[in-house]
Amino acid sequence: MNTLSLVLAAVGEGRIRGGWEYVWTAYGIAWTGIALYALSLWVRWPREERK
Amino acid sequence: MSKSVRIGFVLFAVALLVSGAWIGLAWAPPDREMGHVQRIMYMHVPAAWMALLAATLNFGTCVSYLWKASWKKDAFAEATAEVGLCFGTIAILLGAIWGRPTWGVYWAWDPRLTTMAILLVAYAGYLALRRFVDDPDRRAVWSAVVGIIVAVDVPVVYFSVKWWKSLHQVQSTPKTVDPQMVIALRWNAFAFLAVLIVFLVARYRIALAARMRETTVPDASPGAREVVAS
Numbered sequence: 679m680n681t682l683s684l685v686l687a688a689v690g691e692g693r694i695r696g697g698w699e700y701v702w703t704a705y706g707i708a709w710t711g712i713a714l715y716a717l718s719l720w721v722r723w724p725r726e727e728r729k
Numbered sequence: 730m731s732k733s734v735r736i737g738f739v740l741f742a743v744a745l746l747v748s749g750a751w752i753g754l755a756w757a758p759p760d761r762e763m764g765h766v767q768r769i770m771y772m773h774v775p776a777a778w779m780a781l782l783a784a785t786l787n788f789g790t791c792v793s794y795l796w797k798a799s800w801k802k803d804a805f806a807e808a809t810a811e812v813g814l815c816f817g818t819i820a821i822l823l824g825a826i827w828g829r830p831t832w833g834v835y836w837a838w839d840p841r842l843t844t845m846a847i848l849l850v851a852y853a854g855y856l857a858l859r860r861f862v863d864d865p866d867r868r869a870v871w872s873a874v875v876g877i878i879v880a881v882d883v884p885v886v887y888f889s890v891k892w893w894k895s896l897h898q899v900q901s902t903p904k905t906v907d908p909q910m911v912i913a914l915r916w917n918a919f920a921f922l923a924v925l926i927v928f929l930v931a932r933y934r935i936a937l938a939a940r941m942r943e944t945t946v947p948d949a950s951p952g953a954r955e956v957v958a959s
Binding site for chain 1: 746750753754762763764765766768769772773776812815818819822823826827829830831924927928931932934935938
């Protein structure tokens with residue numbers, strides 16, 4: 679019974695504790711990738727269409 | 730499309746992306762097994778979907794080009810390959826970061842990961858081919874053929890988790906996850922779709938402008954230069 683309550687408590691809170699550093703790194707890579715690609719498109723945008 | 734409409738759609742895409750990040754990071758609940766690490770899925774899965782969507786569009790455009798050639802189709806095929814490669818790279822990097830705390834490794838030679846990596850290398854090769862061939866007519870035909878060959882890997886990527894039951898989990902359904910998680914995933918999927926549309930339109934215009942510059946007759950369709958020259 680004691681073991682079961684320990685297991686249930688672990689399940690309720692999530693078996694992987696923390697992990698925010700992975701989350702921030704992943705979101706940072708996604709935003710940076712999108713921003714850098716958007717910048718590359720802006721740099722390559724045809725001059726005649728900028729007017 | 731007027732400039733104000735274009736700017737308005739870009740702002741709409743950015744607003745969707747920012748609000749989607751807040752929903753994924755703060756509003757959606759943590760997963761029972763993976764805890765907060767599961768929040769990576771709200772970026773990883775939409776990025777992978779957009780990569781496969783771009784690859785499918787590339788396939789359709791390549792087939793359409795070989796059926797009836799036009800510079801617009803060639804420009805759009807170039808745009809879909811490059812934008813798809815961008816989203817696919819983001820998806821595979823985010824998958825690797827998610828894999829470290831959940832699988833214990835950044836990378837495993839799992840069928841889904843391997844077939845996705847092959848797809849990205851193949852599209853990098855497709856774009857390299859376009860750079861190496863100077864003649865626009867030959868470049869368009871050869872890259873259309875390569876685009877069709879590369880697209881064979883797209884259904885393999887999608888069904889790999891069903892054909893070879895391995896480390897990467899199979900596709901989940903809304904019936905098996907918390908409704909808040911479904912909303913977070915769909916919101917971010919629409920945000921990434923809006924970004925994909927912005928990128929495709931911009932890259933298409935860049936490619937089309939380049940095609941127009943390098944062809945002698947501005948409105949010429951592929952093959953017309955030989956007709957004009959002869």
